[in-house]
Each structure stands twice: as structure tokens, then as C-alpha cells.
Amino acid sequence: MSDPIHVTLPGDAGSLRSLKAGTEVLLSGRVFTARDATHIRIVAELGETGRLPYDLAGETLFYAGPTPPAAGRPAGAVGPTTAARMDAWTPALLKAGIVATIGKGARGDSVRTACMMHGAVYLAAVGGAAALLATHVVGAETIAYPELGTEALVRLELDRLPVWVAIDVWGHDLYALARQSSAEEMSP
Amino acid sequence: MVRSADIARAAHAAIVEAATTLRPDVREALERARAAEPSPRGREVIGQLLENASIACRDGVPLCQDTGTVWVWIELGADECPGGDLQAAVDDAVRSAYRQHALRMSVVVDALGDRTNTGDNTPAFVDVTLRPGSGATVHVMLKGGGSDNASALAMLDPSAGAEGITRFVIDTVSAKATGACPPLVVGVGVGGTFDTVGKLAKKALLRPVGRPAGSPAAAALEKRLLAEINALGIGPAGLGGMATALAVHVTTAPCHIAAMPVAVNLGCSAMRSVTVEVA
Numbered sequence: 001m002s003d004p005i006h007v008t009l010p011g012d013a014g015s016l017r018s019l020k021a022g023t024e025v026l027l028s029g030r031v032f033t034a035r036d037a038t039h040i041r042i043v044a045e046l047g048e049t050g051r052l053p054y055d056l057a058g059e060t061l062f063y064a065g066p067t068p069p070a071a072g073r074p075a076g077a078v079g080p081t082t083a084a085r086m087d088a089w090t091p092a093l094l095k096a097g098i099v100a101t102i103g104k105g106a107r108g109d110s111v112r113t114a115c116m117m118h119g120a121v122y123l124a125a126v127g128g129a130a131a132l133l134a135t136h137v138v139g140a141e142t143i144a145y146p147e148l149g150t151e152a153l154v155r156l157e158l159d160r161l162p163v164w165v166a167i168d169v170w171g172h173d174l175y176a177l178a179r180q181s182s183a184e185e186m187s188p
Numbered sequence: 189m190v191r192s193a194d195i196a197r198a199a200h201a202a203i204v205e206a207a208t209t210l211r212p213d214v215r216e217a218l219e220r221a222r223a224a225e226p227s228p229r230g231r232e233v234i235g236q237l238l239e240n241a242s243i244a245c246r247d248g249v250p251l252c253q254d255t256g257t258v259w260v261w262i263e264l265g266a267d268e269c270p271g272g273d274l275q276a277a278v279d280d281a282v283r284s285a286y287r288q289h290a291l292r293m294s295v296v297v298d299a300l301g302d303r304t305n306t307g308d309n310t311p312a313f314v315d316v317t318l319r320p321g322s323g324a325t326v327h328v329m330l331k332g333g334g335s336d337n338a339s340a341l342a343m344l345d346p347s348a349g350a351e352g353i354t355r356f357v358i359d360t361v362s363a364k365a366t367g368a369c370p371p372l373v374v375g376v377g378v379g380g381t382f383d384t385v386g387k388l389a390k391k392a393l394l395r396p397v398g399r400p401a402g403s404p405a406a407a408a409l410e411k412r413l414l415a416e417i418n419a420l421g422i423g424p425a426g427l428g429g430m431a432t433a434l435a436v437h438v439t440t441a442p443c444h445i446a447a448m449p450v451a452v453n454l455g456c457s458a459m460r461s462v463t464v465e466v467a
Contacts, residue, residue, distance in 0.1 A: 037303070065253060065254070065292060065294070066292070067250050067253050067255065067290055067291060068292075069290065070247070070248070070290040071249050075253070076249035076250055076290050077249055077250040077251070077253040077255075078253050079252060079253045079254075081334060082334045104334070104367060104369070104425065105366040105368075105426055106366040106426060124425070124427065126237065126424075126425045127334060127367075127369035128240065128251070128252050128369040128425075128456055129237055129239075129240040130240070130250065130251065130253040130254075131241075131244040131247070131249050131250065131251055131252075132240040132243050148305070149293055149307065150253075150293065164229075166427075174427060175366055175426055175427070178229070178421070178423065178427050178429075179421040179428060180421065181421070181428065182227060182230075182421030182423055183421030185226065186226070186418075186421060186430060
């Protein structure tokens, strides 16, 4: 495998569009945590005003609910939650200007199509590697919805968080492609 | 004499250990899976999981940000009378463990009505069963949403046989594995009733990873299911490879002549549980 590509958000977000599914990326810069309850709030505000709240246009959503600070780090553990739960809201958010999402697991075709349509990407991090991933999170600031606890909208500052491009702007899906090629390799 | 406070103390310690320390049998299974994994990306994913376990243990931080719901299963000797309010004592243990050790609060008040976070990860999901004699065995399992969501239950006809069970398990894993943090431990319950078969599947996850079932029929089914699951190509983190599952554990039970209940409960790659004896 080739060396990972370094991308700093949001400045380099455009470069994500040139990367194919399967490319390993080390993410730095800022992303915003958003899980189920966060999405309900953001989409409601989008519906009312017609635009993304909290200057989220051009930004990246990380489907994650961190644990509290620990070991001198902003979160003891922070890792991706199942992205498919956010599928219902994602096409509208990509249309409104979210440029990338980070999560774990395969997603529905509506998200793949929306990535192609809006030039957005879906990035996969390793689920269950949250203590390791937390060592790549160097800052955290709550932006909105603190009453949601771990589901608050939090701006995270990343330093080389390892992810893979899972859905690229051409609509290639790493989960489907890798599964198919692995199954073929292993078939007798 | 086992008191409710003793059980609560054991639960507190078990929660902290399960949240931050990978079970040794799980670590060994991951190491074996990495050595056998043909996919370079799959090996890299398992490498991240092993490094993750080292960091969590070294720094006393959670293995996963989803520190789960707490299932406490108490096998209580029938000679014991723990007294007091056992549920409240265990809830206190959950509250203090989650607060003191910076674990994540992941429980809402009510599934349908009030989805406000309870703020202290209570209530614990407590089961008490009786066994002869004295003492108590306390099992604590932390289950994240990703893997518990990736579960399924079917009331099959007896005519479905091992073939039908296999199809149901493979379909469930095939559809849901990528969100459940593979390599998985796949818990399968067969038998009992509608309400008990899910518990059979969950209890199967407590077994040391890869130890075969006692019954030859269940052990044969485990072997077949593991081979079929690991031929799916889903792989570590769902990003391709062989190690979709570390093990399949099948637990069986008596059932009605008309029935063949089947439940699948997926355990993630951290498979967080601790079992302790309380005397």
C-alpha cells in the first residue's frame, strides 16, 4: 500500500475530491462531532433558515460521541459511530455544504449518490480504536447543544487522525469493493 | 454471606476493568487473526486495535468511546439473601464507576418518549438467576450500540434445521457486520422461548473466545458458521479481509416441539466482559 496522504481541514478539503476509495489519509485540522441527536437539531435549523448553522458549510462532520477528558487529552476515547444511522439526514447536509463525513461501516446508496452529486466524500476510521484515535485529537470546544451531553456539537482539532476514503466523489464504495475482492481471493 | 453492597463493589471494579482492559483471550485471538490475515489493510486495522488496547491499559482510558450499557448477570447461590435494594446498589456502582473513570454516559430515559440522557449511565440491566449453594458469580458486560444494534432474532420452524439457522446467522452478519466493529465474536442462541433466546446469545459471548461449545452439534455448527462468515470478505473494520469473526459461540437450550428460536448477538472486537466470584 502507498503512503498515506496528509490532509488538513478545512483548507485542503478540496484535495479530498481527488482521492479514490481505499486511499489512506492522515487528517489534521478541524472537524465537528455530530451523532443522531445532533443531526436532528442541525437539520431542524437548516429547515428553518435554509442554511447550515454554526458556519458548518465547507466543514466535516465526525460521527462520534467522545468520552470526557482523560490522560491529559481532550477526550479519553473518541472514535467513529455507525454512519448508516445518519444516512437519512446526510444527503440534505451534503447539499447544504458539508464536504466530508467520518464514521464507520457501510452506507446506503442515497449517500453514495449524494457524494457524487455534491463532490463530497465519506471517510472511514477504525471502530473500536478510540483510545488510539484520541491521541490524534489535540483540542475540543463545545459549539452548540451542550445539553445533549456526548451528543453536543463539538469542534475537534485533529493531528494526523488515520482514516480511509470509503466513498469517493466518483461513487466508489470501499466497503463493497474490498468485500468483493476479498471474497473472491478467499473463494476456493 | 453475600450482601448487595458486595455485589455492587464487584460490579464497580468489573466495569472499570472491562472498559479499559482488553480480555487476554480477546487479545490473543486478535494476534492470531493478524498473523493469519491475508489483507494488508486488514492487518493494519488489527494492528490499530492492538495498539489501542495498549494505550487504553497504559493510560487507564476507555478502549472505546462507546462505554456501553451495563449488563450485570448475577448467578446467586440460593443460600444467600443479599438484602437491601440490589438494583439501587448496582445503579450506584454504575454511577460512581462512570463518573470517577470518565466513561461515556450513553443511556436515555425512555426509548420512545423522553430521549434525554440519564446523565449517569443508569439504569444497569440486571439479571439474577439462582444456583444451588452459597456465593455469587457476577458477570459484567459493557455493550456498545454498534454491536448490540447489529443483532437479530427469528422464530424459525423446526424444519429449518441447522441449514436455516446458518442462513439466518450469515444473513445477519452479512447485513450488519461493518457497523459492529469486526473482527467480531458472534453469539448465537438456539432454543428456549422468544424472551430467553436473546439472553442465550448474549451469554454465549461470555465464553473464552474460540472455546468450542460442549455439545458436539453446537460445536459443529460453530465451526461451519465461522468458516462461512470468514469467507464473506468483510474483514477487520469491514474494510476487506478474512477476519470478519474471531469466533462463533453457539449456546443451545430446550424448546417447544413446534419451535426453533434463534438469536444473534454480535460482540465487537473489544468484547468487554469481566466475571468475578463473590464469596
